[in-house]
Amino acid sequence: MSQTVDRALTVLPLLAEGPATLDQVARRLGVHKSTALRLLRPLCDHGLVYRRPDQRYRLGARLFSLAQEAMESLDVREIAHPHLLRLNAETGHTVHLAVYEEDEVVYIDKVDSRYPVRMYSRIGRPVAITVAAVAKLLLADLPEDERRALAERLDYPKYTPHSTPDAPAFLAELARVREQGWATDLGGHEESINCVAAPVRGPDGRVAAAMSLSAPNVVVGADALVGLLPQVRRTAEAVSAEYCGRRTEPDRTAGPDEHSDEHEERP
Amino acid sequence: MSQTVDRALTVLPLLAEGPATLDQVARRLGVHKSTALRLLRPLCDHGLVYRRPDQRYRLGARLFSLAQEAMESLDVREIAHPHLLRLNAETGHTVHLAVYEEDEVVYIDKVDSRYPVRMYSRIGRPVAITVAAVAKLLLADLPEDERRALAERLDYPKYTPHSTPDAPAFLAELARVREQGWATDLGGHEESINCVAAPVRGPDGRVAAAMSLSAPNVVVGADALVGLLPQVRRTAEAVSAEYCGRRTEPDRTAGPDEHSDEHEERP
DNA sequence: AACGCCCATTGCAAATATTGCAACGCCGGA
DNA sequence: TCCGGCGTTGCAATATTTGCAATGGGCGTT
Structure with a gap:
């Protein structure tokens, strides 16, 4: 325009x-x-x-x-953060929080694994949308037509033999995920890494974000990781509850107001 | 315009x-x-x-x-990263890399401490410019007039009793830093955290970036941390050497070219 | 359940800002 | 020193943006 x-x-x-x-x-x-x-x-x-x-x-x-400020002002992120820390403390594994927006799924928070093996991922990076557990949850919640359109539009890179091969397979997987309310990525992105994820729902019942627990096979097998699913779901539900509860949208009226300096950190 | x-x-x-x-x-x-x-x-x-x-x-x-892509295509960052990892492996402390641009100093890379105590800082966040060790190095290298103008323009928040109080003090500190070729922040931002930093120089001899080692008092005292300075300087010099050596600016000619998908990661 | 209010949205015409061109000046290489 | 390339600016034509007023839809209220 x-x-x-x-x-x-x-x-x-x-x-x-x-x-x-x-x-x-x-x-x-x-x-x-x-x-x-x-x-x-x-x-x-x-x-x-x-x-x-x-x-x-x-x-x-x-x-x-700018991106940093934007991220820090996301209310989901703010609410979820302490929960992510707790989940990390309880399990020791890497915890991610991601949101969907305009054909992209991006990480908006991450707590690193306690174990020496760390995954290469970074806040702000787009997620491998066709295989990531969080992406599945986020996309599974889209309206059907939009979901289908998106699935057709995507590329399906073969990261590993377990990667989602094509649109139909992806849509089938999304349907399953949608029904069961959680998702996994078992070696779909990197052969040796598994993830389990659960949705965070907003006041409208729609999936506002997704959190996941990831660990390499050498630390914990796929079965054991899936065994942690209940904890992940509980955590996600706790975040959902809090997110739906207080809707503290600070109403900023017009006029050039002083933006209070947040606390910075060090070099 | x-x-x-x-x-x-x-x-x-x-x-x-x-x-x-x-x-x-x-x-x-x-x-x-x-x-x-x-x-x-x-x-x-x-x-x-x-x-x-x-x-x-x-x-x-x-x-x-977008910010992520931009950051990852910064050549200093790319070159420095392995060195940061090594420095972290050797010392166990948190390593930061920062650059200056248009009145702002931002972290462009970070490797977390091995110790459970982690600092709150994040890649992309603006640095506390008046106290951070990396900021001192970056600003100390500016032309005198620009440096002075900037110093006058800044605010000097009193994070702690050791924070830089005002412009004259800051300029004096910058002069010292400029001369000695390294910088510290001893509790200037948070009472219990110290940093030592060294400059990375570009082909033109100017400071292109700064790297720092940070640790809380409970892990290592200020003296001990300053004792690690030689290692930090050596690392910074290694990065400088490499940065000055190969000038691999991939020349991208016009025309819509396919941008190769980088390897993504997982949820 | 109906009403009314608020807010986002769009057509239109005036006016303003943007565009492409061509000329200028600068720096680096031959 | 001269040449070539590149970034930069003045200018006039033009297209684009702007503000206004009217429309339509959603939501809370009565």
Whole structure:
């Protein structure tokens, strides 16, 4: 609807691929060099894009802090965090919290395993949507048509022999997950790692987030991990209850108000 | 320079404070409701802003993944990471890597302490710029006028009695840090936590990043931590050397190329 | 259950901001 | 020193955005 803004925002994913010069940007945007320059300028001013000394553009650090602030203000995350810690303390395994949004499932919180073996995952990273246990829960709750459309739209990378192979298989799995109210990923992403996950539901009964427990085979076998499912479900239900209970949406009225500095941390 | 884009981008920090309705946004932007709507639309399309079921706007998940991609494509980070791991393995303490950009210092990598006591910090979060050891190193390297201007511009929160009290003290500290080539934060942010940091230098000799080792008093005293300084410096120098060595800027020419899917991870 | 209010949404016309072009100036290489 | 490339800016035409007012839908109230 707004051509200019749309073009400017197209720059971001473009630069996410790597640094680019002015007219690399211009060419990929299909606009004149000068236009690209004038598009880039406000992006730089706002810190979303950084202009390096060698005059190439890359994404700016403001993006990091913005994303961070956004994440920390997610109410599900805030409520769930202590519960994640507790689940981690009880089981010792890695705990994840993820949400679905616009074709993506991303981790919004994580508590690392006590064991030396740690998984490579990171808050903010998109999840392997076709195999991850949390993704299954999140997608299983979508309206049927949307779910089907999404399933068709996705790619199905063969991470391992146990990865979900295609859309029909995925939809079948989602149906099962939807019915049983929990999900697993048994070596679907990495051969030696298993996960079990449970949904967090919002006041409207829809799945607002999903939490999972993950552990490598060498630490605990798939059966044993699935044995922990009740604990995961209990935790998820506790979060749900709290999330549905107090709806503390602080109403911020208009006008430039001072945003209280949150407590920072150290280098 | 581009009013429309500028306005649209102003929305982001605004929403970072918390969710807002359409005309809260409009009012704070100083534009008509309909304008705000048309500004919000492309932001939503690109996933930077999410429109919740209750029709309030908040920052979107795309921001997370974008920031993540940006971070992972930072070459310093990539080069430094194995070294951070090694330093962590050797000392057992928390290791941070941070960069400076446009008045902000943000963590771009972190390896957690082996010890149960973990610090609250997070990749992407802005650093307490007036006290953090990494911040001191990064700022000490700025040109004098810029450094002074920035110092005047900053706030000096009294996190603890040891926090940097004001601009003159900060500038003095920066001068010292600049000379000695390393920095500390002894309880300046949290009474019981100390850090030592060393700079990573780019090909141009300027400080490109800073890495630090942090530990709470209960684990290791300030003296002992400072005793680890040589190791930190050695590590930072190793990173510098490598960073200056291979300048592998993959030249991406124009044209819509497929971006190879990186390996994802699990829920 | 019906009403009324609030809020998001859209058509339209005026006006303003954006676009592409071409010329300029700068830096680095030959 | 000269040449070439690249980023940058002035300008005029144009397309786009803007504000207004009217519409429609959802929700709480009476």
